[in-house]
Amino acid sequence: MAKTKDENTENSILNAAKNVFQSKGMDGARMQEIADKAGINKAMLHYYYRSKQLLFEAVFKNAFALLAPQLNKVLNDDSSIEDKIRNFTSNYISFIIKHPYLPAFIIQELNRNPSFILKLKQNKGFPNLEKFKKQVNLEIEQKLIKPIHAEQLFINIMALNIFPFVATPLIKAFANINDKAFKQLMKDRKEEVADFIINSIKI
Amino acid sequence: MAKTKDENTENSILNAAKNVFQSKGMDGARMQEIADKAGINKAMLHYYYRSKQLLFEAVFKNAFALLAPQLNKVLNDDSSIEDKIRNFTSNYISFIIKHPYLPAFIIQELNRNPSFILKLKQNKGFPNLEKFKKQVNLEIEQKLIKPIHAEQLFINIMALNIFPFVATPLIKAFANINDKAFKQLMKDRKEEVADFIINSIKI
DNA sequence: ATTTAGTTTAACCATTTGGTTAACAAAAGT
DNA sequence: ACTTTTGTTAACCAAATGGTTAAACTAAAT
The missing domain is CATH 1.10.357.10 (Tetracycline Repressor, domain 2)
Incomplete structure (x- = not known):
């Protein structure tokens, strides 16, 4: 999707994750969709946030x-x-x-x-x-x-x-x-x- | 779980489904858990309600x-x-x-x-x-x-x-x-x- | 007694999903 | 120059998941 100056990858992941998690919830969210929205490979999600749970927690705490x-x-x-x-x-x-x-x-x-x-x-x-x-x-x-x-x-x-x-x-x-x-x-x-x-x- | 005179299977499925769907939501619910709670085989869920979506809709409308x-x-x-x-x-x-x-x-x-x-x-x-x-x-x-x-x-x-x-x-x-x-x-x-x-x- | 219709089960299947690995590229140190 | 660290990718994997099938069981109807 739109990647309006997301600077670094880590941040564009968090943004995409925010989008997906907040509209679909933890259970309904898919790592692939987050990766697509962030415009990167699915492996990057784990590189930066280790697991779905931790990525979710980052979004939630935010x-x-x-x-x-x-x-x-x-x-x-x-x-x-x-x-x-x-x-x-x-x-x-x-x-x-x-x-x-x-x-x-x-x-x-x-x-x-x-x-x-x-x-x-x-x-x-x-x-x-x-x-x-x-x-x-x-x-x-x-x-x-x-x-x-x-x-x-x-x-x-x-x-x-x-x-x-x-x-x-x-x-x-x-x-x-x-x-x-x-x-x-x-x-x-x-x-x-x-x-x-x-x-x-x-x- | 408790099967307190659930009469017929169809009803005990609906009861179990109510339990699971209402506490975990559509995305978080698992057909296997519903089957276990109803004390029957997973295939029965599909026999009586065809799909997860239809079973969910029955619960929701109820x-x-x-x-x-x-x-x-x-x-x-x-x-x-x-x-x-x-x-x-x-x-x-x-x-x-x-x-x-x-x-x-x-x-x-x-x-x-x-x-x-x-x-x-x-x-x-x-x-x-x-x-x-x-x-x-x-x-x-x-x-x-x-x-x-x-x-x-x-x-x-x-x-x-x-x-x-x-x-x-x-x-x-x-x-x-x-x-x-x-x-x-x-x-x-x-x-x-x-x-x-x-x-x-x-x- | 035998057919028939409805009910139930175990085994199976295809797909999805979170997660991993190994190779590679690009910076950053030295 | 070369070595190490960081970032990135494609391919892969095992487990989970919704759903199917074919066979077996049950009980009523003929």
Whole structure:
């Protein structure tokens, strides 16, 4: 396929692998297809990455490293809960529109192999709820927001932002809309979702 | 595996196939494993279902047929929006706790092959938003709920209810909780999610 | 009792797939 | 100049995999 200045072979392999793995998953991906897309011989894949498993892990870690900082924004910055939610929602949806396969890929592969997340958890920078919890409880005490468990609020924020990009075909079918209308709906959500959440918790 | 009165072979195959396909997906599933779990010879799979693809489709249609009526409850019954949301949320989460693999399976396979949903769309009983849209707009006119696009509200309801069961490993890792705590969190959501939605749209 | 239709099995087959090997080319050290 | 290291290829391999076949078994129908 297009080899738009992939510089070195190692990188063009990773790019091709990203493509194939993210659209077909570990089980559906074929080493031959990755090699073809990278424009090289299949043996090169093993020369640079030893095995399908290791190549996959390189792709997965890359993908996760892209997603994690986005989540940390909600959890670890110092603005108010309301500002956080507005910022995060707008940024996150913009981000995902650029990487539409990402969330479904990560979720699918973690379901296939849940123990894989244990490795990721050890990295520093792995999202952690502690600070967010304290902040939520503080704002509840200060009567800034209605009582809610921080975990539930966090799940709700994730769900409202991520779900449509994971269940795209389902939503398109139920709402009976085409690709263009779906994209518009997602753009609208940048504001709608934040309003929806804040409406619910604001006193 | 356990062959607890599976009656006929055809059914025990379908059961085994359900197990394997729903936990490993189409690409990860192996005919041999299905045969072993059903306690029969691999040739029987082809005798009764001709091919992996057809066996898979039988499982998938079964799964979808289980999910669709649940969604139609929100869309086509005659109670108020508020009652619908409360009923649906409580029922749906109970339902999914009994079939935890279902939503991830359906979403994963539709992402793998989005055109597959076209076949399903032709079935009557396929969820449709028209009635729900009218009702939402009516209740907005009557000042019973705040203005919101019906599609967005529907997406939000789906997201808040379904997402945690699709992204279970992710949520468990972020919230740093074990299986027991996660299950409790999900039970709590039966009420919390409905409150969250209604808080947001109620005037 | 014998035919017939449906069910089940073991052995087999062709293809696909991840991975390896050996030869070769091109840089990089010396 | 030559030796070593790195990058690349084509051909090959063993295992796995979906699928087929022909024969055997079973039970009801004739």
